[in-house]
Amino acid sequence: MKELLLIIVPLVAAALAALWPNNRTRPWFLPVAALMHTLLSFGLLLYPPEAPFHAWFGYDPLARAMLPAVSLLFLGCAAYGVPYLQLRSERSNRVFVPAFLAALGLMSAAHMARHLGLLWIATEAVTLSSVPLLHFNNTPRAFEATWKYLLVGGTGIALSLLGSFCLGYASLHGGGTGDLTFAGLVAQGASLSRPWVLIAWVLLLVGYGTKMGLAPMHTWKPDAYGEASGIVGAMLAGGVTTVAFTAVLRVRAVVEAAGAGVVANRTLLVIGLFSMLVAALFLLSARDFKRMLAYSSVEHMGILSFGAALGGAGLWAAFFHVWNNSMTKGALFLSAGNIRRAAGGRTVDEVSGMSVITPRSAALFVMGLFAVTACPPFGPFFSELLIVKSAFGTGHGWAAAFFLGCLLLAFFGLTRVVFAIVYGRPRQAAREMDPKFRETLAVIVPPVLLLLLSLWLGLFTPEVLRQSWTAAVQQLSPTP
Amino acid sequence: MNDWLNLLIGLAMGLNLVALGTSRLPSLIRVAALQGMVLGIMPLVIEHELRLLAVAVAIATVAIKGLVIPALLRRAMRTANIDRDLHPLIGFLPSLLLGAAGMIGAVVLASRLPLLPEHHESLLVAGSLASVLAGLLLLIGRSKAISQVCGYLILENGIYLFxxxxxxxxxxxxxxxxxxxxxxxxxxxxxxVDRIQRAFDSLDTRKLTVLRE
Structure with missing residues (x-):
């Protein structure tokens, strides 16, 4: 039962933080709980526990392949959170810190949920716990973003509940006894009622796809990422999206067992490529560097969906990409947060010459850009290469060409914005900005470490991770 | 038992149309509350024998959907002191027509789907799909934050039916x-909603337009 500690530890820390009286020391709950969570999740990665067949929660191969990445990203965000919240000491963090910790606990729960209903409950709870994080800045723009997040996200999550019910009914119609664990549903296999399974797949893909940010359900993303602080953006882009991806994969395994795997793969392929295209086109016209990161996230969700659609080696590469996405997004959001603080603006019209004002963060941002656009030797290069290879190997030559075209367009869009804000002459507004902001080690080291992790993952992918991804692929499609 | 249930579902479906056709915010809130209460008593009609737990769930649902949430919305409406007219983005007549078309479509679709024998006579699937569509229409077609919340409630009611x-x-x-x-x-x-009201001095989501491409 050690795996349940992954849920309990952050939730207990959240409760303690809510009771803690001191605003200045409360942020320390973040790194302490995050460190315990990371140690636990890596301990369980090395010594995987048995997941009983009908268990509702379990550290099964799928959770094992993804959750440690989220844990690591959270650790980076938590370490950055202490200096960040101390800079923002004028605002009470009595809600922020507990909500952030609760989000970690609930994300662990959602990764490990092996029951259709529980998965929904946990995902919905993650959505709700991130609401107070989004409007932490308390500006009208932040409320506007929060409203859109609630409205679009809420509708998406409602549709995924309807989809879960449809899948439940498919099982009932096929003679099921009400066992709604994923293992039970997969075991029921072909006796599931096909029309209901297909309806459920569409609704669940739309629902969890909204959470993931696949186009055309991505509309909340630019607003939310643009207005949220760096650590929240990083957590949404690298953690919450991973939760939704896990959910999509669990559902897909049921659909495949019901004999509709071809349909599922085709929809994933189309929606993945469509997301990449939409993201690439918006990136070409982006002017705001935080909204730019949101579109980059849409693009990477498209890549994950494309990889998952290929199955087998493509799915394996998608797991690899989940890790890379979490690390690089973390580095980018945290360094973008530094730049945003020093620059006092967010669009290429207001900001330039940041290499003079915040040399370290600007350098990090540029390196992060190379990582996220899959330049060697960073991790994303290797995972995307594997996805392309598997696309050619499975006879998706045209799709692979389209994939590469979108990557190229996204590269142009991203480099345009990043170099516009990094080079050139600093604007007057930035020189007069808050002199309180210094590039201390505390705000530089976390993104540097995340970036180094991405580099290390690409160059020396540890054997235990490779093996965990293989196990996860086997769990999802037992017959290769 | 099915007759009673179908009567209630028919009532809920009628309320969808009322919600789509109404032009005043207070009556929209009332309709959503009434629909919630109708839904709340359905489990009692379905159960063959009354169990304590089922009664408790029914009372909780009626209280939350029919009293607590509408009271919250009414309070938000009063403190915000907003104009009670709904300014529709999709007109009342078109939304009614769309709602009615959706209802017919839902009935047709439900009759095509494979159902268990005990559900053949029931309107549950049709009512559920019709309410989901009506809720989505309200979400898209009304501009006030509170009316969008009502749309969300009706959408949720549809899912509850399923x-x-x-x-x-x-x-x-x-x-x-x-x-x-x-x-x-x-x-x-x-x-x-409350915070938006304070920040923008309005609950008209058409004013939330700072963030756009």
């Missing part, structure tokens, strides 16, 4: 979790 198909197979713990999540969701939405 959930009744599974009432005997979903464990109570899961059901309770779902109900709790939905309640918290509406509370959180209420808080945000």
């Amino acid at each position: 959930g009744l198909l599974l009432i005997h197979s979903v464990p109570l713990l899961v059901e309770g979790g779902i109900l709790l999540d939905l309640t918290v969701a509406v509370f959180v939405t209420g808080i945000i």
